[in-house]
Amino acid sequence: MQIYQQILSQIESGTFKVGDKLPAERELCEQFGVSRAPIRQALSALELNGFIYSRQGEGVYVKSNQSLASSTQDPISFNSVSPEEIVEVRMNIEPLIIKFAVQRATDEEIAVLRATIDKMEQETKSGVYVPETDEALHYNIAKASHNELFINIMSAIINAMKKQEMWQFIRDRTVTRPDYLEVNLNEHKQIIEAIEKRDEKKATDIMSKHMQNLYDRYWK
Structure with missing residues (x-):
């Protein structure tokens, strides 16, 4: 920082x-x-x-x-985006993004992902959830796709989550809870391990499962 x-x-x-x-x-x-x-x-x-x-x-x-x-030039009105819309987009786009990330990620980009997941693990062991670490992980996966549109879409999703007060309310009642912290970490670790192994199918399947679990936890 x-x-x-x-x-x-x-x-x-x-x-x-x-x-x-x-x-x-x-x-x-x-x-x-x-x-x-x-x-x-x-x-x-x-x-x-x-x-x-x-x-x-x-x-x-x-x-x-x-x-x-703080930019006023964004074409999306993030305040009008609902939590349901955020999850719907994430469930469909992130498994596609990770498919290309597995194919195209450089060793340096994988090292960044590894450093980020290590940081998340340290935070989890301390009993805290840091949204910025989670966001950085997903953003860096998008970067590893080497597709500018995927990167911009992921950036828009993250900004929508930051602007949506209801999203933050739901998040604070789920992933910040002790019983979800470890689960959230393990899902992310499996995602990064699949990228490291260049296992496209496994990475896509785990990301799809992670997004489904996200939906299930938020609307449980």
Whole structure:
């Protein structure tokens, strides 16, 4: 979070302007005195919130100095999206997204997913659920599909969840409960393990099951 905030403050202050290329991961590691894992997590969070974007093989660039959540240019009115619509889209689109993620994910992208699931495991062991970690995991799966439309759809889904108060109410009554925390973690671990093994069918089946369980838990 400290790395995220420091890079964000440089973007907001104009030190890094829209279109500028950020320093390479290696340089950021030296600058902050950390390994690549927290750097990648911070960059993933910045990308998830619409501040930066990455070009395969080229690097990371500043996209905006305003988050997606505060942008007024989004064509979707997130406040009008219902929890039922969110789940309906997720149940149908995420198994498709992961199919392409298994086919196209680079070793580096899989390493980011592994670092994120390790973070989720640490949080679960501490007895807490952090929505941003869950969101980052699903967003990074979309990134691994190397399909800009899938990435934008996933970003729209995440923003809809952030804006929908009823969604947050339902979430706080389910995945934050101790009896669901471990279940939620295990489902995500199985998803990442299937991607690591390049098992397209298993990854798709587990994601479909995860989405169905999501629906069942939310409307139980």
